[in-house]
Amino acid sequence: MRKISFTLLLWCPALLYAQQPVQYVRPIIGTEKMGHTYPGATVPFGMVQLSPDTDTIPYELDGKYNPDVYKYCAGYQYTDNTITGFSHTHFSGTGHSDLGDFLIMPTTGPLQLNPGTADHPENGYRSRFSHANETAEAGYYKVKLDDHNITAELTATNRVGFHQYTFPAAGDAHIILDLVAGIYNYGNKNVWTFVRVENDTLVTGYRQTNGWARTRTLYFAMTFSKPIKKYGHRNYANDVYKGFWRKFNQSENFPEMAGRQIRAWFDFDTKAGEQVKVKFALSPVSTEGAQNNLAAEIPGWDFDAVKRQSQDAWNKELSKVAVQTIRPDDLINFYTALYHTYLSPTTYMDADGAYRGLDQLNRRAEGFTNYSTFSLWDTYRALHPLFNILQPQRNADMVRSMLEHYNQSVHKMLPVWSHQGNENWCMIGYHSVSVIADAIMKGNVKGYDAMQALEACANTARYKPYDGLEWYMQLGYVPEDKNGSSVSKTLEYAYDDWCIAQVAKKLGREDLYNEFIKRSLNYRNVFDPTTGFMRPRLSDGQFRKEFDVLSTHGQGYIEGNAWNYSLYVPQYPADMIAMMGGKKQFxxxxxxxxxxxxxxxxxxxxxxxxxxxxxxxxxxxxxxxxxxxxxxxxxxxxxxxxxxxxxxxxxxxxxxxxxxxxxxxxxxxxxxxxxxxxxxxxxxxxxxxxxxxxxxxxxxxxxxxxxxxxxxxxxxxxxxxxxxxxxxxxxxxxxxxxxxxxxxxxxxxxxxxxxxxxxx
Structure with missing residues (x-):
């Protein structure tokens, strides 16, 4: 196993208060094995996550799920030795793939429009690289692309990625824009892509995808620091141009490119050591919105100034907590962890507040920042409670974003796992309820009506078609023979119901309090005193006979087993302990x-x-x-x-x-x-x-x-x-x-x- 090492200056804990905490952030942490983090450039809660991707993995091989896809949820694995390019959107730390939008790769030599393979990168546009020539900082990434002898540098603002490529003495310099690439179902998730060359430095377009998010459209505006010499594209969904409508060559120097799988290229005249810079803005609404974001956030071409601006933003947020640690490594762990908590949720709106709603209508956030990327089954536990201490205004805006999602939902449900105007319905529970309740109970009610939020929570918890809720409401538990992961769902629903009851009590809604405090006791209905564990129960009231307390599959649990989930009664720990035999036995x-x-x-x-x-x-x-x-x-x-x-x-x-x-x-x-x-x-x-x-x-x-x-x-x-x-x-x-x-x-x-x- 390869390790990375870090060199610190002479360490003195007392100095930290006067230093810049950004120096302790190591975005490379978590990029190997299971962490699924990305090392590239972004700002706190930024809409752009500009980061290298190290392989192109198809979601299916021979019609079957490709297990290697799981490794690339963030697009980058530290053990890889090739880079396919730099895309503008990434999840941080997820167990599911999507995004990887708008991959850019600078190359030299003969033009190649396929990515090649990790074993033979010379057969495509990808390049070998070495970690010895790689730098990853908060808001900044740098790497040498060995096969092309190009130094790539990346930084970002909220909605704009900024690339700086230093070319060698080479006859041909290309910048490839790959709209086929994407982290999930490589290439085949595209519904449609469009690229328009507006003039000799400005390119706009969009990408519609049907991946994890089923109806996602993202627009872009890309501008170069020098004029394009030549450009073209290839449509890999229909590579042979036939038919009477193709009256002339539309694959080179034709200003509009459209198709399901487009790769475009842009050629430049460069000298040794010359830098070609690219500014790439995103918008959920329109190419016009992307151009406005570009003008608002990076009007000039000073890469170093934007890098400083990005790192200043990180220092501002990271310095909310100053620590003195036992060991130098603990400073790295602490500030990298704080950095990782500020990567999600992400901004999802233009600089003027425009965004694409869950109903696929263009909307505008008035008086709040609209956020997306809500991995709520995970983040309700500690991330959002942390925000109620360190980022209360942002967390209030996140609650407001959830309530807007509810208002736009035909189901009238709060988000479960949502991103970029889509509900993915991933994992279990309705843990927006927990996030909202935690904010209200801790007095973080800014910009939204607490009573309306309570009604949204209650309506979400009563939506019978959702994931066994009808059975839960009828029997007091989810029966395993009617709905899988039944024990986990029963326990998590009961906890969320307790959250609703607490808010109802605080706001004087006795009717809702009585309804949901009763439901919050439903964990008792799946506890089996003969085994001392929470156990799957059937619709006839009997516990299922087949029961393995160690197995994680088919036992009524999700991402855990009976040992782990039998401890999940956070709302009534004393009662749980009593059920399990008392303090000593517990x-x-x-x-x-x-x-x-x-x-x-x-x-x-x-x-x-x-x-x-x-x-x-x-x-x-x-x-x-x-x-x-x-x-x-x-x-x-x-x-x-x-x-x-x-x-x-x-x-x-x-x-x-x-x-x-x-x-x-x-x-x-x-x-x-x-x-x-x-x-x-x-x-x-x-x-x-x-x-x-x-x-x-x-x-x-x-x-x-x-x-x-x-x-x-x-x-x-x-x-x-x-x-x-x-x-x-x-x-x-x-x-x-x-x-x-x-x-x-x-x-x-x-x-x-x-x-x-x-x-x-």
């Missing part, structure tokens, strides 16, 4: 979760879990048990929470390319790291309570949007002193391992007294 159950040995068959049956993401039977690489280590706080052994957290952190997060123990999932894995490193965690979003753990920093200062500062310090901190002897909040010793949201937002100071021995 503590033993948790101990076994972290220490048991899994058989090889466990890993053989699933593609998205690796040994790197598992500790015992605790699956950190997937989300359902992310709160599990904190459950000791509801037993007589909270010191075991402290021990587990400090054990998980270095195992699952490292400053290397393979440093994430699972998909980052649009920032959820990184948000877990940040909360846990700071010493507290939102076990149950929708409540205002955080469970305490063991902070892994010497000190931290959180600068809040309300102008206040919440500070954290540790006494006797070290790698060995992982236990908490005492916690003092604003001068008062805490008598329980919990703090409230208002304790943070009111500002103040929390002090952890650390020890090598547990305080039993």
């Amino acid at each position: 503590t033993g159950h948790l101990d076994s979760l972290f220490t048991m040995h899994l058989p090889d068959a466990f890993f053989a049956e699933t593609e998205d879990i690796t040994r790197e993401g598992i500790i015992g039977n605790y699956v950190h690489g997937n989300e359902p048990a992310h709160h599990a280590a904190y459950l000791y706080n509801w037993t007589d052994a909270p010191w075991k929470t402290q021990e587990r957290i400090r054990m998980i952190l270095p195992k699952m997060y490292k400053p290397t390319a393979d440093g994430l123990g699972g998909n980052d999932d649009c920032g959820q894995m990184s948000a877990w790291y940040l909360f846990s490193t700071l010493g507290f965690y939102p076990v149950c979003p929708g409540s205002t309570e955080y469970a305490l753990g063991s902070p892994a920093v010497r000190s931290a200062s959180i600068r809040l949007e309300n102008g206040k500062t919440f500070s954290l310090e540790t006494i006797d901190q070290s790698e060995q002193n992982v236990y908490v002897k005492k916690v003092v909040l604003n001068g008062k010793t805490l008598n329980r391992p919990f703090i409230q949201h208002e304790d943070i937002m009111n500002g103040g100071k929390i002090t952890f007294y650390m020890s090598r021995k547990p305080a039993k």
Whole structure:
């Protein structure tokens, strides 16, 4: 396994407060194996993610699913040694593929319009590269394309990607625009593409796709720093031009190119060391919108100035938390995690607020930023709760974006997994409810009506056609013989229902409170006291006889097994513990979760879990048990929470390319790291309570949007002193391992007294 190493200047923790946190960000972390992050250039929550793609993987081979597609959810794998080009849209850390729009590749020599292969890049436009000649920073990416001897540099603003290509002394310089390429069902997802050469430096067009998002249209405006000498295209869906309407050659120097699979090229006269720059703007609405975004965000051609602007934006957001760490590597882990949490959700509107709605109508966001890319089954757990502390205004806009989605939905449902004007219906639950409830309960109601949001939550939870909800509402659980993943769905629906009840109570809606607080107890209906686990139940009321507590397939769970999901009652942990035999027995159950040995068959049956993401039977690489280590706080052994957290952190997060123990999932894995490193965690979003753990920093200062500062310090901190002897909040010793949201937002100071021995 190849590793990457980082060199730091002489490290002194006290200096961090005066330094630029962007220097500690390593976007390369998570690009190897399962992290599925991308190393390219973007800005916080930016609509453009300009990043290299390292292979072209068809979704199907011989009519069957190609498992290699899973590796390229972000388009880049660190172990690859060729680059096919630089595309403008990428997911960060997902377990599903899409995007990869508008791939650009600079080349020299004879024109080649196919990408070639990793084994023989010389047969196409791709190029070999070396990590020794690669730089990845927040807002900036640089690499040498060895086969073409071209240095490629990338930076970005919110809606514009900025390329700078330094060419060698070569006779032919080409820039290829590949509209066939895409991360998902390579080429075949295109419904239509169009390219128009407006003049000798400006090109516009669009791409319509039917991939994971079924009806997605994205427009672009591309402008070059010097005039085009010659241009042309090839339509790979209809390569032979026949018929009476093809009266002349439309493949070269013809200003309009249309087809399902277009690759276009643009030739330039260049000298040795000459730089050709490309500005590439996106719009969800029109080519005119893309041109306006281009003019608004990068009117000039100063690449270095735009890079500084991008990195200044990152420094502004990253500096909201200043930390002093135990080890230098922890600074890299911390600020890269914070960087990853600010990659999603993404802006989805033009500079003037225009965007394409879920109903495929052009709309305008008035008074808020419209966001997309909501991986809610993942991010409701820690990412959005983190935003309620660090990014409350953005999170309020995200809630507003969800409510607009609801208003545009023919189903009248909040988003489940949505991006770029589409609902993907991926994963389970209706966790927009959790995000909205968490914001309302924590007082983050800015720009939307809380009562209307409550009604949207309730209506979403009553939509019977959705994923077993009719059975859930009728029986009090989802029956496995009627709807798969039934236990997971029952548990997650019950939690979301509890969130609705809390908001209803806060807003004085007793009718809704009574309806949903009753539903929030439905987890009891799938608990089998004879086994001590949550177990799939059938529509006749019987538990299913075939039951394997270790298997992740066909047992009523999704991305987890009975051991992990039986711990998922975040709204009533004390009741869950009582059901499972009381505090002593439950503590033993948790101990076994972290220490048991899994058989090889466990890993053989699933593609998205690796040994790197598992500790015992605790699956950190997937989300359902992310709160599990904190459950000791509801037993007589909270010191075991402290021990587990400090054990998980270095195992699952490292400053290397393979440093994430699972998909980052649009920032959820990184948000877990940040909360846990700071010493507290939102076990149950929708409540205002955080469970305490063991902070892994010497000190931290959180600068809040309300102008206040919440500070954290540790006494006797070290790698060995992982236990908490005492916690003092604003001068008062805490008598329980919990703090409230208002304790943070009111500002103040929390002090952890650390020890090598547990305080039993």
